[in-house]
Structures are given as C-alpha cells and as structure tokens.
Amino acid sequence: MNKTPITVAYGDGIGPEIMQATLNILEAAGAQLDIEEIKIGEEVYKSGITTGMEPKAWDSLRRTKVFLKAPITTPQGGGYKSLNVTTRKALGLYANVRPARSYHPFVETKHPKMDVVIIRENEEDLYAGIEHRQTSEVYQCLKLISRPGTEKIIRYAFEYARSQGRKKVTCFVKDNIMKLTDGLYTKIFNEVGEEYPDLEKEHWIVDIGAAKLADTPELFDVIVMPNLYGDILSDVAAQISGSVGIAGSANIGDQCAMFEAIHGSAPRRAGQNLANPSGLLQGAVLMLQHIGQAEIAEKVQNAWLKTLEDGIHTYDIFKEGISKEKVGTKEFAEAVIERI
C-alpha cells in the first residue's frame, strides 16, 4: 500500500502526549502514513501570528489535504483568532461530524443505549465572526445563514446517514423565533429530505430537542444543526455518553479534511502522563476511514474497544467497580498496541 501524506500538529497542553500516543498506536497497527509536522498554537500566536498557524503550515495542508490536529491553547486577551475556526473556514471544512456513543458497561454512563451522530454546520452562523461595537453600550454579532451553506450541510447529513446504514435524520433549529435564518434551515431540510424517501425525517425546536437529547438520547440517530447549537449539543452528547474525553470529530470539506478530539488542551493536566488519548485516537480512526485505510481503522478501533473492555482506563473515565487498572497516557497506548 502507498503511504498517504498527512499533516500533523502536536498542539499545546496535553496535545503532544496524546498525539504521540495516537501516532504510536497508528504505527503499530500498520497505518501507511507519510507524516509532515507543522507548528500551531501558543508558540505561533506568541510570535505575533494572530491565527496561531505558521504560513508554511498552509502549504503542507494544501498539499496533503488531511490534517490530524491536537488541541491548542489560545492565549487570553484580544486580537487572537480561533485557530479551529480559521482552519475550518480557510480549508472549507463545512461539515463537522461528531459521533457520540456509549460503551456500556465498560465506560460508565447513564445512557447505555446511546449512539448519536451530530452533523454540525461548520462555517456559518454566529461563527462567521462578524462582531462589532455599535456604541460603548451596545455590542452586536451577526448570525449568517446562506442557502448554499445550508443545502450543503443538510445534503451531507442525509448522504452520511444513508452511507452509514442509519435510519433517521433529525433537524434542530429555533425557527419559531428566527423565522428567516433558522426558517431557511427547516425549508431546505424539508426540500432536500424529499430526495431521501428511505430515511425517516424529524424536526425539533432546539430547546425541547436538546432536552430530549440530554434525557433520552437513544431516541436519536443522526442530527443536523447550525454551527452554534452543534457546538453546544455535541459536547452534551459526548459527555453524557461517557466523557468528552473519548469523542473524536471529523471536519470535512470538498478538498480537505481535519480530524481532532472534541476536548481542549487541558493545560493543567499537561506533561503528567495523565491525559486520555482516546478522543484524538477516535479522530484518527475517522481519518483512516477517510483516506481509504478502513481495515487499519477497524484494527485500531477493535484494539481500543478491547482495552476499554479490559478495564484499562485513564483517570478521567476510571470508576471503582467498572475499571480494573488506572493507567497513564503511555500505558494506555501500550495496552492498545498489545491488543492489536
């Protein structure tokens, strides 16, 4: 098999540790990767680049088109731009795919039957970043919803559901209040939905939809929603499935794709061999599927599941009575590698 070129960034905080662990596992599983490393995050921000990404990083990304990214820390204070948002926009990564499933009885959860995928629109909404100070007393931010952007994400959600053998696509919006912007979402959801008679369609106002998701997530399958709702509710879904620490995500565009953990860089845990590499590893599994190394992806996933099942857990998911052995980042990775 030819090696696939990918771009990798070790990030900040716990980033380097979980990236090393992840890459070790991928290598042991025989992933065919040609890795280019780039620098992003704190160090780059502090050098004066407000996006947190060195210019030559973009060359690498445009060449490889595949980005495995560890979490970064954005320095406090004004002037800095979110690297996540910049990357998503610069590379046109319009779909953020965020699976959240429970691993009952191996990881504690109150929702043993949950298996939800949130498809989050990734470029528009309040994340368009159009904010200004009207007067010293009044601040504004623009929520932007476009027809092409909405059509793209909704079609992506239906195609995803069909290709993954899923049964239902649900749409969450607040169209009883935002009749134009969120109303457009509903309209396009209904229009595009007609092309998918094989899939069940469902629509909830986001308040009560979120309430049902948090209470009985097993009612849901694939859920598509605008950027901000998706940001909030994908964290909710991941956390109630077990932990935000074990969820990965794929940011998909027409040309490029970025894969990451959904959690942050947790600076206070950094450098202590404490962090759970599972979120990033789950991102890497999605990456392997994306670049056509599905068999390797399956090998990694099975070894990871076996490790969880054997009760070998990092501190964040360790629970007396369920877990067997509390391990650090390195030991967890070694345990996964032993099980490949």
Add this chain to the structure above:
Amino acid sequence: MNKTPITVAYGDGIGPEIMQATLNILEAAGAQLDIEEIKIGEEVYKSGITTGMEPKAWDSLRRTKVFLKAPITTPQGGGYKSLNVTTRKALGLYANVRPARSYHPFVETKHPKMDVVIIRENEEDLYAGIEHRQTSEVYQCLKLISRPGTEKIIRYAFEYARSQGRKKVTCFVKDNIMKLTDGLYTKIFNEVGEEYPDLEKEHWIVDIGAAKLADTPELFDVIVMPNLYGDILSDVAAQISGSVGIAGSANIGDQCAMFEAIHGSAPRRAGQNLANPSGLLQGAVLMLQHIGQAEIAEKVQNAWLKTLEDGIHTYDIFKEGISKEKVGTKEFAEAVIERI
C-alpha cells in the same frame, strides 16, 4: 388580607384545562386574588392581530402588573409574532427565572440531587428579532448584547442567589468566539461579582458548561446566561430533573411580572383531561411569593409535593414501580386540594 388583582389568560391547547386546575387549587388554598381574564393566542392571532394579544389586554396588564399565563399556540406561517417574546419586551420582563429540581424518589430522574436555578436574560440576544434577507441566498439575524441589559440580569442573578440563600453563581457564555458580545457578559459578570464576596463565582464556556449540566447537574446552583443559551439549557435542566411538564417560570421586570409553565400548549393532548397542571402550578407558586402571599404559596407547594409523594401522577410522569395511581388533570387537582 386584601385581594391582589392579577391578569389571567387561559391560552390554547391544554391551556384552559391546566389553568382551571391551577386556579381551583389556588382558591382552595385561600389565595387572595382578584382575577381579570384576557384573551390571547390562536383566536386573537386569527382575528388579524399579529401579536396574539387583544389591545385591551395591555390595559389589564398595565393595571394589575401580574400575569398568570397559560401556554398558547402560534399559527404556522409568516407574519405572526411570538406572544411570549412580545410580552416580555413590552412589559420589560428582563429576567426569566427557571428553577429545575428533582423530586427523587417520587418522580423518576437520573439526577436525584439536582437543584438548579437558571436565570435567563429575557429581552436581548438573537431574540431582539432583528432578522433580514440580504439576498435570496443569504439571511441574517442580529445578536444584540447591551451593557445596561447585561448588568441588570447579572445583578439580578447575584441578588437572587443571595436572597434565596444560595451559594454559587455560574456564568455560561461563548466568549472564546464572540469576544465582543459574550465577552462583555464575562467582563460584567466579573465586575458585578466583586460586589458579592459572599457568593462563589464560576465561569464556563457554554459548550462544556452545558455538557456538565446535562451530566452532573448537582455541580450547579444558580446559572446566569444570555437569552438563547438560557432557552435551550433551561429546557434541558427541567427535562433531566424529571420532566419539562413540572417546571414553572417567572418573568420579572421592574414594574410587571409574568408567570407560566415552561412547556407549550400541546394541542394533541388538548381537551382530554390528560395534561399535567404542575408546570403552571409551579409558576403560580412563584407568583404567590412575588405578590406577598408566601404562606399560601407554601401551603400550595406542600400539598403538591404530598400529591407527588403519594404517587398520584399524570401520564407524563407516571412510572410503574414509582407511581401509585394514574390520574387526569382534574383528579390531580382534586388530590392536591385534598392535601391542602
């Protein structure tokens, strides 16, 4: 005791049934109320009034300054305005107080120790209703955050916490993305917070904050947040505490106040003596406290709790093994009245 004039609207769907049940309970408990009835909702909308509120209703509200409101149905299609939003704005009801606590072991919940109050800003944010079509392909909605509005709600939250003997106030915003609007929130939260050294202060980005709330709500006490996050997360909190069907809310302004259930008009359940009047009754209890009839409020609350404890439950919270008797709206109200 002098009777307090209040304005009452029976609303749509299950509204009339739960309002009748609620008023019967209040009367039996000796609440001193002088009730003025107004018409709102479907019938008024259909008569061509886009706000769903007949003009003379405003006179009543300006006179009594206290509004007990059943849920209404807004007809589908364009042109209609949300009556809730109109009323909140017209009467300056800037604070929406939404308690969510569990009644374990009498009402089923996965979160037996939860006792959270969400203080939702009620006039600004994307609810300002400034939306427009830029082109046929691009729609926009304005999120508006003002310094006076933010100061008011944050001060309200701290005052509320102090007066209710609560310990901690948490702020939820997305200030890593919306650095101006949500950033202003954080700034003012920190400023105003300094005046309350007796209270613990906490700040979460709304995504991970929401995740923690949905997973371990017992970590929270009072949470203050902008309108839209508050809309979504108060439904989440109520639902995971037991049901959105048992939560009431107070909309508080400097002059007027409105009390309601947090759920909607559930047209499909209407006229069948099925609905749970508890949400509206909880709103009414908050109203009695507000108008200085705290002893009556306590009588009602204790009788209601005793009814729940005795396992006399409407269909929505009925659970084999926990509930004893499945009753309708009227029978539930009678059971509460017997226990006063």
